[in-house]
Amino acid sequence: MRIIISFIPLFLSVILLQLSTSGIGPLDALSGLKLNFSNLQIGLLGSSHFFGFFIGCWWAPRLMGSVGHSRAFAAFTALGAIGIIAHTLTSNPYAWAIMRIASGLCVAGCYTVIEAWLNGKVTNQTRGRAMGTYRMADMGAAMLAQLLIGLLEPAYYISYNLLAILCCLAILPLTVTKASQPQTPTTPRLRPKLALQRSPLATFGVVIAGLTASSFRMVGPIYGESIGLRADQIGYFLALSVLGGAIAQYPIGWLADKYDRRRVLISLSLATIVACTITIVFAKHGTVYILTSSFLFGFFTWPIFSISAAHANDFSNSEERVELAAALIFFYAVGAIASPLFTAQLIQYFGPSSLFIFFSIGHLALIVFGISRSRVRPTNEVRTPYVSIPRTSFAIGRLLRRSRK
Numbered sequence: 001m002r003i004i005i006s007f008i009p010l011f012l013s014v015i016l017l018q019l020s021t022s023g024i025g026p027l028d029a030l031s032g033l034k035l036n037f038s039n040l041q042i043g044l045l046g047s048s049h050f051f052g053f054f055i056g057c058w059w060a061p062r063l064m065g066s067v068g069h070s071r072a073f074a075a076f077t078a079l080g081a082i083g084i085i086a087h088t089l090t091s092n093p094y095a096w097a098i099m100r101i102a103s104g105l106c107v108a109g110c111y112t113v114i115e116a117w118l119n120g121k122v123t124n125q126t127r128g129r130a131m132g133t134y135r136m137a138d139m140g141a142a143m144l145a146q147l148l149i150g151l152l153e154p155a156y157y158i159s160y161n162l163l164a165i166l167c168c169l170a171i172l173p174l175t176v177t178k179a180s181q182p183q184t185p186t187t188p189r190l191r192p193k194l195a196l197q198r199s200p201l202a203t204f205g206v207v208i209a210g211l212t213a214s215s216f217r218m219v220g221p222i223y224g225e226s227i228g229l230r231a232d233q234i235g236y237f238l239a240l241s242v243l244g245g246a247i248a249q250y251p252i253g254w255l256a257d258k259y260d261r262r263r264v265l266i267s268l269s270l271a272t273i274v275a276c277t278i279t280i281v282f283a284k285h286g287t288v289y290i291l292t293s294s295f296l297f298g299f300f301t302w303p304i305f306s307i308s309a310a311h312a313n314d315f316s317n318s319e320e321r322v323e324l325a326a327a328l329i330f331f332y333a334v335g336a337i338a339s340p341l342f343t344a345q346l347i348q349y350f351g352p353s354s355l356f357i358f359f360s361i362g363h364l365a366l367i368v369f370g371i372s373r374s375r376v377r378p379t380n381e382v383r384t385p386y387v388s389i390p391r392t393s394f395a396i397g398r399l400l401r402r403s404r405k
Contacts, residue, residue, distance in 0.1 A: 007121075007130060009173035010114055011137045016170035017077070018141035020163045021107050023148050024084055025049065026238060027163070028100065029221035030154040030231055032093065039222060041093035043344025046218025048097040050336040052104025057333070059105070060112035070175045073113040077171045080106025085164040088157040106167070114174075139246045146239035149221075150232025195327035198315045201373040205265060205308030206328045208362045210335025212272075212301055215343040216241065219355060222344060226352035227283050227290070237294045244295040245302025252303040261311040266370040268307070269363035271300040276356035276363075283353070301359075305332060 025046065032042040056076070064072040083102030090096075118130055152159035195203045217238070224234035256264045275296040282289035309328055316324050346354040 007118065007133070009177040010117060011134065012173040013073070013110075013170045014114060014134065014137050015141040016166050016173075017080075017107075017110055018138060019145045019148065020084065020167035020170065021080060021103055022142045022145035023152070023163050023166075024100075024103055025218050026146065026149045026221045026234065027152055027154065027159060028087075028096065029218065030149065030225070030234070031087075031159075032096075033222065033225055034155045035091050035093075037093045039344040039348035040341070041097075042222060043219060043341040044093065044097050045100050046214060046340030046344070047337050048100040049104040049107075049218065050214055050333060050340075052101035052106075053108045054104075054333045054337065055101070056105040056108025057112070057329070060109040061116075063109070064113055064116065069113050069117055070177075073110055073174050074171050076106050076109030076113070077167055080110070081164045081167040084160055084167060087160045091155070110170070139242060143239045143242045143246075146242065147232075147235045149235035149238070150230070154231065192327045192330050194324055195312060195331060198324060199308075199312040201262060201265070201370055202308040202312035202328065203331050204369050205311070205366060206305055206332040207335040208269075208366050209301075209305035209308065210332040211339040211362055212304075212359055214336035215339040215355065215358070216297075216301075218340040219343045219347065222347055223352045223355050226347060229287070229290070233287055233291075236291055240291050240295040241298030241302075244298030244300075248299040248303050249306075252307070256303075256307050256310060260374075261307055261314065262370050262374050265304065265307050265311065266367050268300050268304055269366045269370070272297065272304075272363045273360045273367075275300055276360045279356050280353045 028045050029042050032045065060072065060076065063075065067075075079102045083099040083106065086099050086102075087096060114134075118134060121130075152162065195206075220238055220241075221234050224237050229237060252264070252268070275293060279290070279293040279297065282293060312324055312328060343355055343358055346358055350357075
């Protein structure tokens, strides 16, 4: 209990940061619709966020190693607050895209600091409790942030000011804590080929996870508006997906540890296609059906990254697992950057159902590839434990930074 109490400032910073940065994506999408942005421009906002996220993963450990955890956290949070509040200065979508790069930098940098702090202070005996509490705070605030969308007026300066205030408040708990900062470890460089060498299926799985997660989060509001959902209903639509993913972690993790991970991955992709089909078929039958399908979609989709990572680690040794994690996250980020821009265009030209058709095609490809890989080599009987991965920023950031001599 003492270790959990010592991390209260970090958890408070996580909650405040998540309320701010998880709210800006859907708020931007709804604001863009109100300001008559094209779907392409709204998709650009989502892609810009993940581009900033990717840059932040590379830069954050360097800055943290130079100025320390607290100062780095303050710097990245300031960038995020600037990016949010600058929305009120112009309604130009391309200027907003630059601001969303700042928000992506903020997310990557702040979570790099928080997760580095946690991992640097816990022991093997306390890691489970500390990371579990962190996961609860992170996902709870993420769900609440989606619900806030129903209360914030799109394209209104007060809405952006409130999110900027929350972002600024996130600085206080971590920067005023008396807890000592952990040392920043030296790390090797990024090797994307390592993921392909260890598990092509896992690599493809994280790409699909990136394509799916980024489009649902950033383009989901466009889908919701296209089928007639109100702003508060869009918030429920997004929040229930997060809730489904959170609930799925334990049962899916148990299955992934007990059975062949490839079969679990294939089964999840098949279930995702079913959830997408339900969403398409019942989209016009009422809000209850839409919200239920969102929960099912999140339940079957969000664990795919963690299962793919666990499968790749089954074929690696302990010395290369840090580099392997970074390589997987690299491919996740590639998918996440490209997807919102593409799927926003799909909805514009082919209608809202095309978003979930796109998801289905991606998961169908994952099923076919998974079956083909199952015939190439047997599964590894010695498995690493399944771990739910809430954030990818710290892992990729550590791995992109070269060791300092």
